[in-house]
Amino acid sequence: MTTPWIAGATGLVGRALWAQLPDAVALVRRPQAGAVVVDYGRPDSFAALPAPSHLFIALGTTMAQAGSQAAFQAVDFDAVLTVARAARDRGATHCGMVSALGADARSGVFYTRVKGQAEAAVIALGFERLVIARPSLLDGQRKQLGQPHRWGEALALRLTRPLAPLIPARWRPIAADRVARALRLALDQPGPAVRVLESAALRTLGAP
Structure with missing residues (x-):
C-alpha cells in the first residue's frame, strides 16, 4: 500500500486508522498537527495531494451536531x-468506507437513508475493491480527541457496556x-469487488 488517504482522520475510527497507518495522508477540515486541511466542498482541494492507492473514508456527524438535514x-x-x-480520479483502486448499522438507501429513516445513499454513490464509482463497514455503536474516548460530546451516545454506552456479553x-x-483494523485487513484480502462487513464480522476480523 502506498500513500493512503484517510478522510475524517480526527474521528474515532479515522484516528484509529491514522494510528495504524502513520504514513497515511490524514485529511481534516480544521488544522491538526501532522494532517492536511482540505475543503470537502471544493474538489480542487485534493489536487496537490500525493496520488493514493487506497482511500479510507471515516467521515460522519450527527443530526444534533449538524443542526439540519441539509x-x-x-x-x-x-x-x-x-x-x-x-x-478515484487520482488513481485509487481500493476504498474502505465507514457507514452505519442499518444503512439503506430506501429507508424511511433519514439517517440510515443518507448512509445507504452514500454507499450506493461510492459503489457506482467503480473501485476495484470496496469494503463497507457498518459498525454498531462506536466505543471510544471522544473527549480525549477533542470532539464534541455526544450525549445520546454516551448514555447508550453507559447502559450497554455492563450488558455487553448479553447483547448479540x-x-x-x-x-x-x-x-x-477490520476495515484495513479486509481491504487487502481477496474477495468480491464490493464487500459489506456488518458489526459482528467487524468484531471478529478486527480482534487484536
Whole structure:
C-alpha cells in the first residue's frame, strides 16, 4: 500500500486508522498537527495531494451536531462522495468506507437513508475493491480527541457496556480501533469487488 488517504482522520475510527497507518495522508477540515486541511466542498482541494492507492473514508456527524438535514447530508453524503471521486480520479483502486448499522438507501429513516445513499454513490464509482463497514455503536474516548460530546451516545454506552456479553454481536458496542483494523485487513484480502462487513464480522476480523 502506498500513500493512503484517510478522510475524517480526527474521528474515532479515522484516528484509529491514522494510528495504524502513520504514513497515511490524514485529511481534516480544521488544522491538526501532522494532517492536511482540505475543503470537502471544493474538489480542487485534493489536487496537490500525493496520488493514493487506497482511500479510507471515516467521515460522519450527527443530526444534533449538524443542526439540519441539509448540513448532515453535506457531511455524510456530499463530502463522502467528493473525496471518493477525487481519490478515484487520482488513481485509487481500493476504498474502505465507514457507514452505519442499518444503512439503506430506501429507508424511511433519514439517517440510515443518507448512509445507504452514500454507499450506493461510492459503489457506482467503480473501485476495484470496496469494503463497507457498518459498525454498531462506536466505543471510544471522544473527549480525549477533542470532539464534541455526544450525549445520546454516551448514555447508550453507559447502559450497554455492563450488558455487553448479553447483547448479540450485531448490536453490541464496538471499539473504534477494532473497526479500523477490520476495515484495513479486509481491504487487502481477496474477495468480491464490493464487500459489506456488518458489526459482528467487524468484531471478529478486527480482534487484536
